[in-house]
Amino acid sequence: MDLGLKGRTAIVCAASKGLGRGCAEKLAEAGVNLTICARTKEPLEATAEAIRTATGVSVKAITCDITSDAGRSAILEACPKPDILINNAGGPPPGDFKDFALSDWRAAVESNMITPIALIQATVYGMMERGFGRIINITSYSVKNPIAHLELSNGARSGLTGAIAVLARKSAAHNVTINALLPGPFDTDRLRGTSMKISAQTGRSYDEVHNERMQDVPAKRFGAAEEFGAAAAFLASQYGGYITGQNIVLDGGCYPGTF
Ligand code: NAP
Numbered sequence: 001m002d003l004g005l006k007g008r009t010a011i012v013c014a015a016s017k018g019l020g021r022g023c024a025e026k027l028a029e030a031g032v033n034l035t036i037c038a039r040t041k042e043p044l045e046a047t048a049e050a051i052r053t054a055t056g057v058s059v060k061a062i063t064c065d066i067t068s069d070a071g072r073s074a075i076l077e078a079c080p081k082p083d084i085l086i087n088n089a090g091g092p093p094p095g096d097f098k099d100f101a102l103s104d105w106r107a108a109v110e111s112n113m114i115t116p117i118a119l120i121q122a123t124v125y126g127m128m129e130r131g132f133g134r135i136i137n138i139t140s141y142s143v144k145n146p147i148a149h150l151e152l153s154n155g156a157r158s159g160l161t162g163a164i165a166v167l168a169r170k171s172a173a174h175n176v177t178i179n180a181l182l183p184g185p186f187d188t189d190r191l192r193g194t195s196m197k198i199s200a201q202t203g204r205s206y207d208e209v210h211n212e213r214m215q216d217v218p219a220k221r222f223g224a225a226e227e228f229g230a231a232a233a234f235l236a237s238q239y240g241g242y243i244t245g246q247n248i249v250l251d252g253g254c255y256p257g258t259f
Helices: 018-029 041-055 067-079 101-132 151-163 165-173 189-202 204-214 226-234
Strands: 009-011 033-038 059-063 082-086 133-138 177-181 247-250
Touching: 009 018, 009 101, 009 165, 018 033, 018 041, 018 082, 018 133, 018 226, 033 041, 033 067, 041 059, 059 067, 059 226, 082 101, 101 165, 101 177, 133 165, 151 165, 165 177, 177 226, 189 204, 226 247
Parallel strands: 009 033, 009 082, 033 059, 082 133, 133 177, 177 247
Antiparallel strands: none
């Protein structure tokens, strides 16, 4: 299938590893020129070079913290008129509601709500004028299925979901769509890191903890970043124009509801 993306441009935030990298790779395979970012220079440069070598597309690598004003300015300067915007950043830390300070809530909202809103506001109107745009917010299945100890994530990501729901309908007439992909457990550094933490806290082995978590997934495995990236590439494609304002769960069947 020709996704119709050859020669398009994309900003993919937080893309040196994990789900962001999965999206960057699949867009690059479809011929999209990329601007990607992460906070740590070496892995970001290595990812950019690997994608250039594998696909031949142009990849600008911007070392920045996307949750800062300076970081967002840097990436928009590198790619002021993207056709595709993939919003992503690290998730807020776990904890108990009674222990969270207001500063924790403010940081979570800044990172996982304000940052994507700022990037959408800076790019969506140009997309509408040009008659093409695809915006994908990487959120979490916690938006549909709240996760204990991740209240900061549950709250900030749900706020983003509500904030863009009307805009996603307004922009559709201009062939600009805004959707969210809601990952369940995907096999990334983040997931492996949380298994390591549980292992350290409980004294159980990493393998035991990790495999037990895997068995909780109806698919009996974790998702792969390339599966996630392929879903993003389809939403971004010429065939994605009739899907907007949706929250699409990719979770191997974890979400227990019928709808
Ligand atoms: P990951 O494997 O740890 O990769 C995170 C990537 O984001 C890295 O490239 C990291 O590079 C970059 N990054 C993090 N914070 C950044 C920032 N402030 N500015 C720029 N780049 C930043 O994580 P992942 O599993 O792909 O997760 C991506 C998002 O999906 C997170 O918000 C996570 O909470 C959410 N999520 C993941 C899962 C899962 O199972 N994997 C499930 C639900 C939700 P640097 O550290 O160098 O900046």
